Amino acid sequence: MDNENTTPVKLTLFDKIFPPELITIPNGHSVLRRRSRAPLILLLLLVAIYLSLKMTGFDMKLIITRFDKLLDLFVKLFHPKWEFFNKVTGPLMDTIKMSILGTVIGCLLALPIAVLASTNICKSPVIVSVLRFILALIRTLPTLVIALVCALVFGLGTFAGTLAISIFTFGIVAKMLYESIETIDMGPFEAMEALGANKFQAFWSACVPQILPVYLSHSLYCFEMNVRASAILGYVGAGGLGITINERIGWRDYNGLGMVLLSLFVVVVAIEFFSEYLRKKLS
Numbered sequence: 001m002d003n004e005n006t007t008p009v010k011l012t013l014f015d016k017i018f019p020p021e022l023i024t025i026p027n028g029h030s031v032l033r034r035r036s037r038a039p040l041i042l043l044l045l046l047v048a049i050y051l052s053l054k055m056t057g058f059d060m061k062l063i064i065t066r067f068d069k070l071l072d073l074f075v076k077l078f079h080p081k082w083e084f085f086n087k088v089t090g091p092l093m094d095t096i097k098m099s100i101l102g103t104v105i106g107c108l109l110a111l112p113i114a115v116l117a118s119t120n121i122c123k124s125p126v127i128v129s130v131l132r133f134i135l136a137l138i139r140t141l142p143t144l145v146i147a148l149v150c151a152l153v154f155g156l157g158t159f160a161g162t163l164a165i166s167i168f169t170f171g172i173v174a175k176m177l178y179e180s181i182e183t184i185d186m187g188p189f190e191a192m193e194a195l196g197a198n199k200f201q202a203f204w205s206a207c208v209p210q211i212l213p214v215y216l217s218h219s220l221y222c223f224e225m226n227v228r229a230s231a232i233l234g235y236v237g238a239g240g241l242g243i244t245i246n247e248r249i250g251w252r253d254y255n256g257l258g259m260v261l262l263s264l265f266v267v268v269v270a271i272e273f274f275s276e277y278l279r280k281k282l283s
């Protein structure tokens with residue numbers, strides 16, 4: 001075949017192991033068609049799954065033999081102890097209060113930090129880099145770990161849980177908000193500065209109206225997450241429904257546990273519907 005009619009192709013390591021095939025296209029030229037990588041990817045995926053099963057000790061036989069116990073557990077959970085509801089209301093209200101207060105504190109703290117972490121507002125690369133590093137560090141810590149540290153420092157109770165939720169919310173909202181700020185139209189901001197306004201006045205008048213709906217939407221989304229997260233913070237002594245859940249599991253009172261989970265489910269669903277309604281109003 002004439003070399004002039006052959007399209008040069010840069011060969012990769014994959015191409016050297018699995019050489020491409022030479023094909024002739026209708027115009028008479030010849031090209032190298034790379035072989036599909038799907039078989040190799042599938043093989044690597046199967047090897048990864050096999051190694052994961054071996055390392056984790058996954059045993060399908062054990063799941064099958066104990067499936068009847070799982071069914072018994074679900075039967076008890078779906079037959080809640082209704083008289084136990086009086087003991088659920090107190091921890092449930094603590095969980096809701098922790099979520100509301102923690103979300104409000106975290107969102108309020110996140111707003112100024114998100115502004116300073118935005119490259120289109122703050123022109124100092126040092127400040128932006130330091131703040132983003134701190135936010136990334138906070139986001140790497142699970143809420144339970146933060147709650148455990150707060151419980152060790154500030155003592156057991158809902159105060160530690162509220163602080164943990166505030167820190168978690170601060171990291172999430174600040175990150176999402178500075179990304180939103182960097183996508184806004186900076187024309188009005190620059191026009192305000194050209195007219196003599198300082199950065200705060202220009203940001204408040206030109207940028208806040210653009211980011212306010214997004215900011216409130218992020219806050220509502222975090223509130224939904226915090227209601228779920230605060231329900232298990234009691235495992236590390238941070239108050240809320242987690243203590244009650246841990247007690248019911250410890251006493252093997254699965255009917256009482258079903259009442260706790262049912263109450264939490266109703267509250268979470270109600271909050272999600274309410275938050276979705278508000279987000280639609282904001283959009």
